[in-house]
Amino acid sequence: MVLDRLLFLLSLWLGFVGATQAALSEPIPPSKDPWYTAPPGFENAEPGTVFRVRPAPGNLTSVIGNCSASYNILYRTTDSHFKPTWAVTTLLVPKLGPESLAQQKYQQSALLSFQVPYDSPDVDASPSNAMYDASDFFSNYYGAALGEGIFVSVPDYEGPLAAFTAGLISGYATLDSIRAILSLGLGFNTIDTPSVALWGYSGGAFATEWASELAVQYAPELVAGPVIGAVMGAPLPNITSCMRDVNGGPKSGLVVNILLGLTGQYPDVRKHLVSKLNDDGQYNKAGFLAAEGFTISEALSTFSGNINKYFQKGTDILSDPKITALINREGVLGYHGTPRWPMFIYQAISDEVTPIAATDAVVERYCSVGADVHFERNTLGSHDEEAGNSYDAAFQWLLDIFSGQRDTKGCVIKDVTRDVTGDVTRDVTREL
Known part of the structure; x- marks a missing residue:
């Protein structure tokens, strides 16, 4: 009866939050959809407060594998001037029920916040609108996590102005999307605190890394409680x-x-x-x-x-x-707070978009102040190729921390040789 409870909770929110509309047959671009607005007086709410919830329009559950339901959630966050603003996240729900992996493996208490590298100053390119494209490479990431019984949140972390590479709002909106999801409890086990992990590649890793640095000051309750780790592929430290x-x-x-x-x-x-x-x-x-x-x-x-x-x-x-x-x-990381949750970072040494030297520098900085970092530098591949080459390693790290099987203490830097087959030869390991 878990699904019944989920629908019951959703109906409460649809009635309570207000300004919500019936499910649309097709998504409308955010710039033209009146749903993408905050209610009067939203500025007075706490960060992470939910203002609107709706079933995601259209056929999203048929586009993304292993997804039983999907919802858009509009919530309060903070912009780069430290002023109130809002953002939207899309919650993807795995298959539920007593025999589901969500229940059997995690008691419906695992959440992945996945930051998509949408890399655009156009609000209509936000994931809540763009993820309907069946050719979206990262839909495979959502589907795999959902298939393991993990809930997935996909925030429009650039905010309503599509502030691409504005690190402050990217970090705040990511953290507040987690707060928003946890406050709803849609489908989650509300007795035990959910376990939350973050993952992003390229521009999405930029948002993930900013969230990791800002969390100590901005969202200390996430550091002390539910967030158990973050994965960043080819981040943009500078x-x-x-x-x-x-x-x-x-x-x-x-x-x-x-x-x-x-x-x-x-x-x-x-x-x-x-x-x-x-x-x-x-x-x-x-x-x-x-x-x-x-x-x-x-x-x-x-x-x-x-x-x-x-x-x-x-x-x-x-x-x-x-x-x-x-x-x-x-746009410069390493100076806004020490991440207090374990991190898995991976990047191709020959990355032509974000220089490996910049990532080396920020990892060394994290290690010098006691962060828990596992950093794998791939001797093969380009920026785009690394997204596929190290996907399996990154996903396995996430599964391990969700299941409590990963020793995440300390700082480890490894050179690896990895191609799309997943074969790995470990060349150099340095433990700091």
């Missing part, structure tokens, strides 16, 4: 290093999306950025700003070569003092 690495190559569009995402919460810096763009010519202001409505795929296919050609006299915009100051505030 946004400047990332942009300099990709600028001029096939992933130059990432620079455009980062600059627009970073300045989304900072009108003065956005105005300054726009003032530096060319008014006319082939590489002009209109072409650059078109990326405000681009997904990451669209940005990568549109922009190539050095992005500085869009700026007057070929200005190195990444050296601009106002841009640099904003990046230092929002």
